[in-house]
Amino acid sequence: MKYFWTLVWGFILTHVLAxxxxxxxxxxxxxxxxxxxxxxxxILLYFAAAALYVDPSKKQHS
Structure with a gap:
């Protein structure tokens, strides 16, 4: 569902900006x-989200 809303809002906001x-x-x-x-x-947003994602189970507890 998050990919769908990213697609919708990315499309709308880019058209407004253009x-x-x-x-x-x-x-x-x-x-x-x-x-x-x-x-x-x-596409850039999808790649940025994948690159910045941190798996919660692999976080170090301080």
């Missing part, structure tokens, strides 16, 4: 390029 950035630059909004960017961002 719309705002294009608006500030005076460029037209392009759904296709924003979608390609969203897929890249989501």
């Amino acid at each position: 719309y705002v950035a294009n608006s500030m630059l005076g460029l037209p909004y392009e759904f296709k390029s924003a979608s390609i960017l969203a897929i890249g961002v989501i």
Whole structure:
């Protein structure tokens, strides 16, 4: 379920960011390029989450 919500929110927030950035630059909004960017961002988020995950059973107790 967490992968689904990451996909949904990553897609929405990347499109919002692309719309705002294009608006500030005076460029037209392009759904296709924003979608390609969203897929890249989501893949990076999945890799970052996997790299930063620490297994609770392997944590050292201090």
